[in-house]
Structures are given as structure tokens and as C-alpha cells.
Amino acid sequence: xxxxxxxxxxxxxxxxxxxxxxxxxxxxxxxxxxxxxxxxxxxxxxxxxxxxxxxxxxxxxxxxxxxxxxxxxxxxxxxxxxxxxxxxxxxxxxxxxxxxxxxxxxxxxxxxxxxxxxxxxxxxxxxxxxxxxxxxxxxxxxxxxxxxxxxxxxxxxxxxxxxxxxxxxxxxxxxxxxxxxxxxxxxxxxxxxxxxxxxxxxxxxxxxxxxxxxxxxxxx
Amino acid sequence: xxxxxxxxxxxxxxxxxxxxxxxxxxxxxxxxxxxxxxxxxxxxxxxxxxxxxxxxxxxxxxxxxxxxxxxxxxxxxxxxxxxxxxxxxxxxxxxxxxxxxxxxxxxxxxxxxxxxxxxxxxxxxxxxxxxxxxxxxxxxxxxxxxxxxxxxxxxxxxxxxxxxxxxxxxxxxxxxxxxxxxxxxxxxxxxxxxxxxxxxxxxxxxxxxxxxxxxxxxxxxxxxxxxxxxxxxxxxxxxxxxxxxxxxxxxxxxxxxxxxxxxx
Numbered sequence: 076x077x078x079x080x081x082x083x084x085x086x087x088x089x090x091x092x093x094x095x096x097x098x099x100x101x102x103x104x105x106x107x108x109x110x111x112x113x114x115x116x117x118x119x120x121x122x123x124x125x126x127x128x129x130x131x132x133x134x135x136x137x138x139x140x141x142x143x144x145x146x147x148x149x150x151x152x153x154x155x156x157x158x159x160x161x162x163x164x165x166x167x168x169x170x171x172x173x174x175x176x177x178x179x180x181x182x183x184x185x186x187x188x189x190x191x192x193x194x195x196x197x198x199x200x201x202x203x204x205x206x207x208x209x210x211x212x213x214x215x216x217x218x219x220x221x222x223x224x225x226x227x228x229x230x231x232x233x234x235x236x237x238x239x240x241x242x243x244x245x246x247x248x249x250x251x252x253x254x255x256x257x258x259x260x261x262x263x264x265x266x267x268x269x270x271x272x273x274x275x276x277x278x279x280x281x282x283x284x285x286x287x288x289x290x291x292x293x294x295x
Numbered sequence: 296x297x298x299x300x301x302x303x304x305x306x307x308x309x310x311x312x313x314x315x316x317x318x319x320x321x322x323x324x325x326x327x328x329x330x331x332x333x334x335x336x337x338x339x340x341x342x343x344x345x346x347x348x349x350x351x352x353x354x355x356x357x358x359x360x361x362x363x364x365x366x367x368x369x370x371x372x373x374x375x376x377x378x379x380x381x382x383x384x385x386x387x388x389x390x391x392x393x394x395x396x397x398x399x400x401x402x403x404x405x406x407x408x409x410x411x412x413x414x415x416x417x418x419x420x421x422x423x424x425x426x427x428x429x430x431x432x433x434x435x436x437x438x439x440x441x442x443x444x445x446x447x448x449x450x451x452x453x454x455x456x457x458x459x460x461x462x463x464x465x466x467x468x469x470x471x472x473x474x475x476x477x478x479x480x481x482x483x484x485x486x487x488x489x490x491x492x493x494x495x496x497x498x499x500x501x502x503x504x505x506x507x508x509x510x511x512x513x514x515x516x517x518x519x520x521x522x523x524x525x526x527x528x529x530x531x532x533x534x535x536x537x538x539x540x541x542x543x544x545x546x547x548x549x550x551x552x553x554x555x556x557x558x559x
Binding site: 192194195197198200201202203204205206208212213216217220 | 348350376377379380381382383384385386387388390392394395396397398407408411412413453456457460
């Protein structure tokens with residue numbers, strides 16, 4: 076029988092906290108960047124111009140239909156050779172994760188926008204609004220309410236996806252615990268603690284999302 | 296007539312795919328005139344109405360409202376987004392399904408056009424909006440959300456919202472078709488009041504008795520063409536075309552307006 080000894084992890088606490096900080100900070104960056112990409116992707120797929128729609132769709136499907144792990148490695152090793160730009164592991168993984176998240180966000184945003192009854196934008200147009208005005212004043216305020224639960228869910232997935240950046244030696248929580256596991260010869264305790272840390276952050280968040288969903292459902 | 300006409304439509308054509316919905320329609324509405332468009336569903340009457348404020352862009356022909364005119368078809372450039380918006384601001388439209396903005400109170404619904412499109416100061420827009428709500432008998436519902444209103448009240452708010460733009464003409468697209476029968480009267484009363492104030496209006500409706508009462512001209516459409524046109528009472532009481540007779544035989548053509556007992 077294995078003898079658990081979690082006490083040994085205490086000496087690595089700063090390493091873990093450091094990693095956790097990187098993980099959380101990284102998530103904030105890729106969620107914000109991802110939403111920006113997602114917004115462009117969504118409006119691209121809804122564009123009046125066929126060429127713009129095609130470009131947006133290609134971008135979305137390319138990132139939605141390939142594994143994020145492959146994208147991370149590709150961005151770090153292949154892109155610098157193809158494009159001739161050198162990227163730090165942090166830049167490469169932030170870019171890959173943001174684009175990956177953005178492709179999912181754009182589908183959520185697009186779905187939210189087209190779920191709003193066409194009569195709404197027609198009523199705006201009949202009042203004399205330009206398409207941009209009716210999007211901003213009439214459609215988006217209603218659509219965002221519907222998007223929020225799905226956007227939150229996708230962001231939770233993004234938080235977990237940051238664990239993959241350890242393959243590019245970005246010092247996130249998983250990378251630091253690898254260091255700790257090798258150093259202490261206690262991988263079972265280390266990875267259990269890491270799993271608990273992820274869950275401890277995400278479980279309250281999911282409860283928050285669920286509450287929000289209920290409140291929005293009442294408001295409809 | 297075309298010298299003084301407020302709305303002038305010439306040779307208007309529109310197809311959706313291979314389906315030709317409007318086949319060279321011409322139409323004049325005098326200043327202060329009320330024209331009722333009737334006809335079976337699929338006759339093109341709603342499309343014609345939506346061509347007047349260019350919510351539907353015609354394939355050919357011309358549309359003029361007041362001093363603004365547009366030509367469509369061979370060689371003519373489609374009007375730009377800004378031009379269209381400016382033009383639509385001068386025409387009010389009321390929809391079958393109200394299309395109120397559910398995330399705004401009734402007051403905000405009515406203020407939205409003046410504030411966003413006409414760039415009116417909030418205080419002025421609120422004064423205007425409250426006056427329009429009072430006009431349709433809903434002053435006390437200003438702070439409620441559309442979801443809490445009855446269908447008839449929603450449609451009256453929609454009318455107030457269109458009127459707040461102080462339009463030159465009003466277009467009604469089956470404004471009472473989605474209402475419970477007992478709520479039709481309160482909406483028709485508001486429309487009738489507008490007619491008596493001299494508002495130029497085009498009304499797509501199935502309320503034949505109402506059209507007879509309020510409209511001065513009536514147009515019967517079928518399959519994308521005008522079958523019969525004339526003074527409303529004359530066409531309804533004494534239709535000349537067999538198709539018009541057949542259509543009108545489905546309706547009670549006379550009688551008082553439905554009572555407006557539900558006005559609150």
C-alpha cells in the first residue's frame with residue numbers, strides 16, 4: 076500500500092503559487108485576446124461580402140478542427156521557420172491558445188447574434204438606424220445576454236487548456252509541478268494537489284455560471 | 296395627381312429567386328391620403344409596403360416619398376447604407392409582430408429613434424416620447440417592459456415609437472393580424488385618429504370593414520399585380536373584377552369598428 080505524504084509538498088509552495096499565478100494570468104490574457112479574435116471571426120462570418128465570410132470561416136475551422144496540442148507545437152516550431160519570426164514560448168502559446176479559443180468564441184457570438192429575431196433589426200432599420208447602430212443598440216444587447224453562459228463555459232475550458240503550455244516549457248502550474256515531482260520523487264501527491272487546485276478554482280466558477288444562467292432565464 | 300402625391304411608385308418589380316412577387320406595380324398616395332392594400336396572402340402586398348421604405352430593395356422601377364426618390368434596375372446604383380437610413384427615418388412602419396425592443400422599457404422604446412437616429416437630447420426625447428405614449432393612451436405604462444403588456448398595448452407602443460420619429464408617412468403591415476379579436480379595436484382606433492389628423496398612410500390589412508371606414512382609396516392585389524383600385528367604399532361595396540368579388544365574399548364588409556373597450 077502506497078504511503079501518502081502531502082506534507083512534503085509544503086516546501087514547494089512558492090513554486091506552486093508561482094505556477095498558479097502564471098496559469099491564471101495566462102488565462103486572463105487568452106480569454107481577452109480570444110474574445111477579440113472571436114468578435115472578428117463572428118462579424119466576418121456574418122459579413123455581406125463573400126470573400127470576408129470565406130476568410131473568417133477558414134480561420135475558424137482551421138483552429139476548431141485541429142488539436143490544440145498540435146497547434147501549440149506548430150506555432151512554436153513551424154511558424155518561426157515559415158514566417159521567419161522568432162517567438163518566445165509564451166508568445167507562441169498565447170497566440171495559439173487565443174486563436175483556438177477565438178474560433179470557438181466566434182461560433183458562440185455568431186450563434187447569439189443570429190438567434191435574435193430578424194424583426195428586431197428590421198424595426199431598427201425602419202426607425203432609420205444604420206446596420207451598425209441597430210447592431211449596437213438593438214441586437215447585441217439582447218444577444219450578449221444569451222451568449223454569456225456559453226462564453227463562460229468556453230473560458231473555463233480555456234483555463235484548463237493552459238495546462239498544455241507546459242510542453243513548451245512555459246512555467247505554469249503543471250510545468251512547476253513537474254519540476255516539484257522530479258525533485259521530490261512524489262509525483263502522486265504533486266499531481267493530486269494540482270488537480271485539486273484546478274478544481275478549487277473552477278468549481279466555484281461553474282456554480283457562478285449556473286446561477287447566472289438561471290437569472291438570465293428568468294429575465295427572458 | 297402625381298404632382299401632389301406624397302408617395303409615388305412606378306413600375307415596381309421584385310422577385311425572390313424565381314418567384315416574381317411584384318410585377319410592375321404603380322401607385323400614388325396623395326398627401327394626407329389613406330390607402331388600404333388588401334389581397335390574399337402571397338399577393339405581394341406586404342412586399343410592396345416594404346418596398347416603400349426600402350426594407351425590401353426592389354429589382355426595378357422607382358420609389359418616391361416626399362422629395363426623395365430612388366430608381367432601381369438596369370444601370371442604377373443601389374443606394375448606400377447611410378442614404379437608406381436617412382430615408383427610412385422619414386417613414387414610420389408598424390409590424391404585424393410589433394417588434395418592440397424587449398430589453399427596453401416602453402418609454403425607452405419610443406425614445407430610441409429620436410435619441411439614436413435624430414441625435415435628440417435625452418430630456419427632449421423623453422418629453423416627445425411621453426407625449427406620443429399619451430397619444431396612444433399608454434402614458435402610465437412608460438416604465439414597464441414590453442413583456443408585461445397585452446398585444447394591443449404592444450402595438451400601440453409600436454405606433455408611438457414610429458410616430459416619435461415624426462415621419463411624413465406611416466406604413467402599417469397587418470398591424471392587427473397577430474392580435475386577439477377583442478384587442479383589435481384599440482389599435483384600429485389609434486390608426487383612425489391618425490387618419491383624421493391628416494397623416495399619409497398605407498395600410499396592409501385584412502380588416503375590410505375598417506378599410507372601408509378609414510381608407511379613401513383601396514387597392515386589391517393578387518399574384519403581384521393590382522387587380523382593382525378605386526375609392527375604398529366603391530371597391531368594397533361594388534367590386535368590378537371577379538377576383539375582387541371572390542376575395543371580398545370571405546369578409547363582412549360593413550359594420551361599425553370593433554369596440555375599443557380594452558383601452559386602458
